Amino acid sequence: MYPNIDFTYLSEPDMIAAGVLDAKRCVEVCEETFSLLGKGDYLMGGANHNSHGLNIVFPKETKFPNMPVAGPDRRFAAMPGYLGGRFDVCGNKWYGSNHANGEKGLPRSILTMMLNDKDTGAPLALMSANLLSAARTGGVPGVAAKHLANKDAKVVSVVGCGPINKACFTAIMTQMGSVKKVVCFDLFLDKAQELASWAAAEYGVEAIGVDDTEAGFRDADVITVAASRLKPLYFKDEWIKEGATILVSGPFNTDESFLTSAKIIYDHTSLQEAYVEDAIASGNKDAYYGGVIGGPFFRLIDAGKLPGLKDSTGLGDVVNGEKAGRENAKERVIFIACGMAVFDISWGFDLLQNAKAKGIGQSLNLWQKPHQG
Incomplete structure (x- = not known):
């Protein structure tokens, strides 16, 4: 109950336990999302409400010693959106990518997903999103x-x-x-x-x-x-x-x-x-x-x-x-x-419901009462 705000954190093992690898279910959720897209019950970024996302692309050269420079598939992207229907939720996938990650034993891209209450903006969940993104890309x-x-x-x-x-x-x-x-x-x-x-x-x-x-x-x-x-x-x-x-x-x-x-x-x-x-x-x-x-x-x-x-x-x-x-x-x-982004939102929302039903994940507290009103 407000003003206290708790939200769910789901690690990659939590996401697996919640069903992120269930390809058949993911296809069903993606089909439901396509139906909402066809009806227009969604929003994404940009003035046209259809932007794929906002990218940070690094320069080839910089005078600042700590600023990253361009490299193969090196970028950040924020992919926000709202999806209606039974989902009725906002979300944002935050996407960092660098081909050189493989040299460090990391995947090329490292992704997280945040779901938020459409009215208050309060976080509902923060989740590991590499498997979520791959699953919905396949779905x-x-x-x-x-x-x-x-x-x-x-x-x-x-x-x-x-x-x-x-x-x-x-x-x-x-x-x-x-x-x-x-x-x-x-x-x-x-x-x-x-x-x-x-x-x-x-x-x-x-x-x-x-x-x-x-x-x-x-x-x-x-x-x-x-x-x-x-x-x-x-x-x-x-x-x-x-x-x-x-x-x-x-x-x-x-x-x-x-x-x-x-x-x-x-x-x-x-x-x-x-x-x-x-x-x-x-x-x-x-x-x-x-x-x-x-x-x-x-x-x-x-x-x-x-x-x-x-x-x-x-x-x-x-x-x-x-x-x-x-x-x-x-x-x-x-x-x-x-x-x-709406596909990340729908699949993430579906998995969040699974996680809650199964008691999966960790509850984190944003605040019990905001310091500033």
Whole structure:
């Protein structure tokens, strides 16, 4: 009871105990979130309420001895939002990233999540968010697989074999009951083979690891892409079979003929419009496009070769039955996911409810009575 404020702290082991690795449940929560997005019952940052987040990007040089300088994937980001429906809560994911972390035995990114009361701003929970973020990143293409992939898909290809795409693949497999073969592609063959061995043991399917790009794309029914940002990924139109579904969670390039002939479904068109607004504001739109997942599409929209975003389809529209997703078994479908804080909020909220019900976590006190009123 106010003015006393207690909130819940959930460590990574607490998050695991609360169910953060339950991919099937995560897909369900992400689908619920897409429905709310389609209805407009959410807010994110920026004047347009659709900003992905605010980034600190470090300079190449500085005169200040302690100020960080630019490095591979080195940045901080704050990703705030509000989500309505049964969640009805505000939250912010705080994201620090540095590729050099691996030299210290740390993951590239270290993330935390805060949930707050929508009225008072009081903290409700502070939680470890590396696994939460990976799970919801996977849950998004999991929802897309449910609504866009052919149900008789036999071959899944995993392009990029890091932890994020492992989460994507895990979520996708909760929706794909007919898969017989998994192809794992990575520039580092040992990583591809390691994921293939895990997939074979986990799902009882044939699984192979490859380091040839064409082998990672050709003849696959469902392809999940979450490759490294450090080396551009390019695939050819001719490698993508009839009826294939490509679920994109990382940067890529491909033939214009593929992008203009496939059906494109975005995670949320308003988010993509916000990216374009930011690109214009940056003063170098083309360079900005080069740094975002939707860049290849935005260039073609600007050139009049693809429909504008206002005339395009978001997955929330498909979930809510407002627009069509896949319309026949032969069309090739591309789904583009760029990441939205509302998914961290919804999955974090769901896990907080689980933790409370199971008595998981530590209660922390902000104050019993504020020193200043």
